[in-house]
Amino acid sequence: MRILVTVKFTPDLQSQRSFTDGTVTRTADDGSMNELDENAVEAALQLVEAAGEGEVYALTVGGADAVAAVRKALQLGANHAIHVNDDAVAGSDVFGTAAVLAAAIRKVHDENPLDLVITGMAALDGLTSMLPTALAAELDWSQLTLASSLEVGDGNATIVRHLPDAHETVTAPLPAVVSVTDELNKPRYPNFKLIMAARKAEVMQWSLADLGVDAASVGAGASRTTVVDASPRPPRAHQQIVTDTGNGGNALAAFLIEKGLA
Amino acid sequence: MSTADNPIAVLVELRDGAVARPTLEALTLARSLGTPVAVWLGTEPDADAVAQLGEFGAAEVRVAAIGAEARYPAKAGAAIAAATEDASLLLVVSTFLNKEIVTRLAVTTGAGVVVDAAGVEFVDGEVEAFQTVFAATWNVRTRIAGKAIVGVRPNTTTASAAEAPGAASIVPISVQLPATRETVTAVEPVAQIEGVPLAEAPVVVSGGRGTGGDYALVTELAELLGGAVGASRDATDEGWISHEHMVGQTGTTVTPALYVACGISGAVHHRGGMQASGTIVAINMDPDAPIFEICDFGVVGSLFDVLPQAIEAVKAHRGA
Numbered sequence: 001m002r003i004l005v006t007v008k009f010t011p012d013l014q015s016q017r018s019f020t021d022g023t024v025t026r027t028a029d030d031g032s033m034n035e036l037d038e039n040a041v042e043a044a045l046q047l048v049e050a051a052g053e054g055e056v057y058a059l060t061v062g063g064a065d066a067v068a069a070v071r072k073a074l075q076l077g078a079n080h081a082i083h084v085n086d087d088a089v090a091g092s093d094v095f096g097t098a099a100v101l102a103a104a105i106r107k108v109h110d111e112n113p114l115d116l117v118i119t120g121m122a123a124l125d126g127l128t129s130m131l132p133t134a135l136a137a138e139l140d141w142s143q144l145t146l147a148s149s150l151e152v153g154d155g156n157a158t159i160v161r162h163l164p165d166a167h168e169t170v171t172a173p174l175p176a177v178v179s180v181t182d183e184l185n186k187p188r189y190p191n192f193k194l195i196m197a198a199r200k201a202e203v204m205q206w207s208l209a210d211l212g213v214d215a216a217s218v219g220a221g222a223s224r225t226t227v228v229d230a231s232p233r234p235p236r237a238h239q240q241i242v243t244d245t246g247n248g249g250n251a252l253a254a255f256l257i258e259k260g261l262a
Numbered sequence: 263m264s265t266a267d268n269p270i271a272v273l274v275e276l277r278d279g280a281v282a283r284p285t286l287e288a289l290t291l292a293r294s295l296g297t298p299v300a301v302w303l304g305t306e307p308d309a310d311a312v313a314q315l316g317e318f319g320a321a322e323v324r325v326a327a328i329g330a331e332a333r334y335p336a337k338a339g340a341a342i343a344a345a346t347e348d349a350s351l352l353l354v355v356s357t358f359l360n361k362e363i364v365t366r367l368a369v370t371t372g373a374g375v376v377v378d379a380a381g382v383e384f385v386d387g388e389v390e391a392f393q394t395v396f397a398a399t400w401n402v403r404t405r406i407a408g409k410a411i412v413g414v415r416p417n418t419t420t421a422s423a424a425e426a427p428g429a430a431s432i433v434p435i436s437v438q439l440p441a442t443r444e445t446v447t448a449v450e451p452v453a454q455i456e457g458v459p460l461a462e463a464p465v466v467v468s469g470g471r472g473t474g475g476d477y478a479l480v481t482e483l484a485e486l487l488g489g490a491v492g493a494s495r496d497a498t499d500e501g502w503i504s505h506e507h508m509v510g511q512t513g514t515t516v517t518p519a520l521y522v523a524c525g526i527s528g529a530v531h532h533r534g535g536m537q538a539s540g541t542i543v544a545i546n547m548d549p550d551a552p553i554f555e556i557c558d559f560g561v562v563g564s565l566f567d568v569l570p571q572a573i574e575a576v577k578a579h580r581g582a
């Protein structure tokens with residue numbers, strides 16, 4: 001079983017902090033692997049473990065920082081790491097990113113065929129959830145997206161996906177691009193041995209030239225969308241917090257009534 | 263096709279065979295940009311649906327009667343491509359399935375895509391869409407060069423009937439569907455939540471771990487305010503309420519006029535799915551709960567004390 005997992009580096013923005021029991025928890029470095037990609041790595045590791053043989057590749061496309069994403073995958077147990085790092089990729093839209101990922105995947109696949117590419121369901125920084133579909137189209141492989149269960153056997157993969165109106169079972173021949181939700185599994189914690197090994201592990205660094213991708217076909221210049229303005233949302237004005245000493249419900253009702261919301 | 267001047271295509275979203283409200287919102291938005299034309303996939307529309315689309319401004323209903331094949335993103339994408347050759351802009355409701363469909367469509371047509379948009383306008387003849395991103399802490403405006411597809415979130419435009427509603431004409435679209443490798447082998451319908459769907463509700467009252475699994479008060483307030491019941495993931499994980507109620511980055515994204523969070527701490531994953539709501543109210547025993555950072559009105563207290571009193575006071579006000 002040969003599986004490649006795409007992992008995205010997401011910066012540790014103010015908004016990326018997480019809260020546990022009311023306290024802020026931050027990652028040690030300035031960013032890491034997209035949280036939902038942990039589910040993708042976990043799915044790959046479980047399939048290889050169940051098969052009793054195989055390898056897991058972790059692939060990221062991004063600037064110098066992005067190497068943290070594949071290092072994290074190595075810590076979790078991935079066997080190989082690939083970082084496509086080329087200035088010309090900066091500013092790519094989802095279609096450009098998919099083209100670069102697909103070129104790197106083909107390079108691995110042509111040397112020794114892959115069974116699956118597994119991705120997260122969404123990158124929590126942008127939440128577009130478009131990349132997995134774009135990647136399946138670009139590779140012209142089977143598309144099995146939003147998997148909350150996944151079975152692989154007899155040259156096929158079968159998933160169940162939960163859409164708002166129905167739960168669909170979808171099956172398709174390998175090789176396939178599978179995107180996974182956080183319902184699929186519970187990601188493991190990296191163990192000490194793997195953390196130490198990941199530090200020394202080699203990360204393959206590829207450029208667009210290595211992949212035979214024309215720099216003009218990707219990056220900001222080829223992007224179909226351009227951000228023309230970005231500004232932080234202003235904090236909520238006139239915030240009101242009351243402590244309930246017997247009248248909290250009445251205060252709440254008064255607020256709703258005054259706002260015309262009740 | 264194409265009797266319409268500057269056609270703005272709108273993909274019709276169906277709920278139980280009827281036109282869903284976000285489609286009417288998208289048609290309202292489309293009217294401000296050009297001449298709306300509705301794109302209908304699946305089985306033939308009935309007369310009521312066509313009349314309603316006309317009432318909200320659709321000049322045409324372009325029907326690709328591809329039946330259940332519409333469940334395949336690549337096939338749905340091909341059908342929409344055939345129905346929208348003349349349109350410079352396509353609006354769809356921003357759902358997970360539509361994101362896949364428009365990605366397939368864009369791969370074949372070269373269109374640019376923005377999803378989860380709160381609005382769209384033409385600036386110097388080019389489409390600009392606006393969104394809130396990064397757990398709704400940033401406002402972003404994106405320009406789309408050439409053919410454009412925008413996924414709009416429910417509740418970001420107020421649906422209103424056209425001032426001079428016309429009768430929409432039905433235009434059949436014939437389409438050569440591409441083969442796909444995937445086969446949908448089973449479709450198990452999900453029992454729909456009673457009342458307004460969560461994603462479209464004008465009011466959402468959500469309960470988290472702080473409810474201890476008792477949703478009676480949360481449900482009562484939701485019903486009183488004409489809204490839907492939401493939940494945090496901890497609550498759905500506990501099995502207190504079904505997964506369909508989960509609000510957040512991996513659940514449903516909601517942008518109601520009013521969001522009431524009861525016994526929810528406000529983890530970043532939860533906030534990402536509700537932070538763009540109009541007015542946010544929080545009830546939590548812990549004054550340091552992060553949900554208080556983003557609310558307009560907060561009550562530090564137990565929901566079991568606050569909600570019954572608030573419900574009575576609203577009822578008394580209405581009775582008065």
Ligand SMILES: Cc1cc2nc3c(=O)[nH]c(=O)nc-3n(C[C@H](O)[C@H](O)[C@H](O)COP(=O)(O)OP(=O)(O)OC[C@H]3O[C@@H](n4cnc5c(N)ncnc54)[C@H](O)[C@@H]3O)c2cc1C
Nearest residue numbers: 470471472494495510511512513525526527531547564565
């Ligand atoms: C990849 C990933 C994706 C996730 N996606 C989502 C998602 O989409 N949506 C989501 O919701 N979560 C999501 N989560 C989980 C999220 O991180 C939080 O764990 C979850 O939102 C917490 O739920 P909660 O607020 O109900 O529980 P808690 O964090 O335990 O908060 C309960 C709150 O209730 C208060 N409380 C207790 N009793 C009372 C009372 N009687 N009256 C008033 N207040 C009371 C407490 O003070 C506390 O603040 C995700 C997590 C991960 C890792």
Ligand SMILES: Nc1ncnc2c1ncn2[C@@H]1O[C@H](COP(=O)(O)O)[C@@H](O)[C@H]1O
Nearest residue numbers: 006007061119120122123128129130131
């Ligand atoms: N630059 C990238 N490098 C590697 N994987 C990516 C990249 N961007 C997106 N992905 C993958 O695509 C998934 C969905 O991302 P998105 O479509 O951006 O929400 C992520 O969970 C990743 O697995």
